[in-house]
Amino acid sequence: MFLIFWPESSKKQSLPISEEKDTVSKTKYYSEMDPYYPDLPHPFNEDPELEVQAKKLWPEAFRPKMTLEEKEEIQREWTDFIARYPKNLYIPAELRPPLTEAEEKELRERLDTFTDVESRNISVRFLEKYSEPGKEPELSSESNVTPKEQLVYINYKIKELESRIQLIEYTIEQKKLDSDQMEIAKQDLMDWKDELSELKQVQSQIPRS
Numbered sequence: 001m002f003l004i005f006w007p008e009s010s011k012k013q014s015l016p017i018s019e020e021k022d023t024v025s026k027t028k029y030y031s032e033m034d035p036y037y038p039d040l041p042h043p044f045n046e047d048p049e050l051e052v053q054a055k056k057l058w059p060e061a062f063r064p065k066m067t068l069e070e071k072e073e074i075q076r077e078w079t080d081f082i083a084r085y086p087k088n089l090y091i092p093a094e095l096r097p098p099l100t101e102a103e104e105k106e107l108r109e110r111l112d113t114f115t116d117v118e119s120r121n122i123s124v125r126f127l128e129k130y131s132e133p134g135k136e137p138e139l140s141s142e143s144n145v146t147p148k149e150q151l152v153y154i155n156y157k158i159k160e161l162e163s164r165i166q167l168i169e170y171t172i173e174q175k176k177l178d179s180d181q182m183e184i185a186k187q188d189l190m191d192w193k194d195e196l197s198e199l200k201q202v203q204s205q206i207p208r209s
Helices: 017-025 048-057 068-084 101-130 147-173 179-205
Strands: none
Touching: 068 147, 101 147, 147 179
8 A cells, every 4th residue: 555655756746726626626536535635646546456356345335325215124124024033143232122131141151151162162173183193182171062061052053043044034035135146045045954954953962961
């Protein structure tokens, strides 16, 4: 980025203030420039390829602001979605029905257990990946997961996957996807439902006592 702002020549002739102001006001990204240095070229004007890359990396930053009607439509859709799937994990926090103290405690404990088991799984996979060939990785006793923890972990994985499926199925039903997105969504649904079936099979094999 430093090179982009490097002056072309120290002898470059300055424009009169009136012409300079007119030039800047016609610049594509004038509104995004630093008002203290309006003569500095915007990087997108200097290299249009940067704009293409930036839009790929941060598409949200380039989307136009929603109109009031669009916001109301989104609110209506979330209200409808929540009525159908009140326990969906992807409901925004500000729209979720309030939890009782007991429900909050249960949710916190469930998330703590899930995070703990997930971190132990990552540690085991790391040791297995980098252990010497033909040698069993040395696992600490802390890496062992109890059946109760396994059940909490699998139940949460199932709930998350079901929430994903509900969200995509609802989006498809609302006809919000173009043909390319629809193809990807349908493939995702097939994959997720297969994964859900496998998780439920594992769930059924975990001891309950």
